[in-house]
Amino acid sequence: MKKRYIFLAIVPIVLSIVLSFLPDKSNSIDAKRNQKSLKSAKYTGVTPNNLLLESVNDNRFIQPDELAKVIIGQDPSYLLVDLRDAVQYEKFTLPGAINIPYEKILTEENQAVFDSEAYNVVLFSNGTIVPDQVWMILRRAGIKNLKVLNGGLNQFYQLYLNPPKPLETDPKEAFENYSYRKAVGAHLGLPNPDEFIPKGGENLKSNTIATGLKPVVKPAVKAAPKVVVPKKAEGGDEGC
């Protein structure tokens, strides 16, 4: 009986001493934890589960059309960050973009840029791989309001330099999009795709005319089945 009491008395003392000698896990920036001087690390960034979820869905992307609206409207809540090196940045970049080469994203002065809650930071480079990597690194560091330009600069310029022409059967929105993209191209100082004729363009035009003759023959062949169709239609009317 007495032995049990002694054992039970030793347990809490040993446990609390063990607790005191456990290694410090604190890399927390939480002021309240520091005030309570607790050892355990409280990770303030995104949890692994959420990071995985965020990395498989498309919410982190900003579409080129959205970004174009931001650029034209000069929206002050967006901060464009060019992740390429200074040489490429000097050659051309998006209007209003600042240059932070991706080797330097974790330096202290740049941390202040990303840390600001006031901006939506849009990361871009030529493609999407580098901005995605930077997005992952910064997201792990607990930074919010990060966007990645979908398709990168290459696709951005491709879209406004040579917007895909809508088909005649496309809905009205497709035409509106097309003229919007042309307007954006004009705003960015890109040549108008309708007026722009590349070298050898005349040959291309004559080619299309030459090939255009062939379809004229084909309808003549198809004309015969057309007679059959009305008959079927009559039968269908009776059934009704």
Place this chain on the structure above:
Amino acid sequence: MGPLIPEILSDQWNNIIAIITGMAFGFVLESSGFSSSRKLVGVFYGYDFAVLRVFFTAAITASIGLLFMDYFGWIDMAALDGLPARVWPIVVGGLIMGMGFVTGGFCPGTCITAIGIGKLDGYVFFGGIILGVFVFSEMFPLFENFYNSSNLGDVTVPEYFNINPYWFTVGISIIAIIAFYATMLIRKRIKSVEY
């Protein structure tokens, strides 16, 4: 209550866990004999120190357990909030509570346990609690200034004296063991009471 194991249990589970914990608490109170006012007031007369032992054990078990769980990241101790430390109002309130305890033979939790096993004095004590709450609420404007005086805010002992909470727990555990031993000696000297 802070979120317990937030990755596994959602916030909605908190209330269910609280109910289960509460039932376990009531069960332990009853099984340690705390529904008997003779056993409860024994601590004041020196023939039974079960109250002191149970509550001291509960305090050190809970603090060591919480610190370990915080260390493993199962619970966020920084998210736990206590009542603000109002020094003098707590001293006065503690005295009133102690007098009620020694005359009534229950503390608020144990009177519910006594009701649970159908004791009449438990019902009477509970009626007294309700009456006391009513009187206090009605007369609150009279005490209000004193009630809010000497407020140190939401602060714990290690925070206030700026000591390491882990060594503080070691200290409390040692004090608890010494108290257990001392009460054992006192109990041996006092004539045992049949109850």
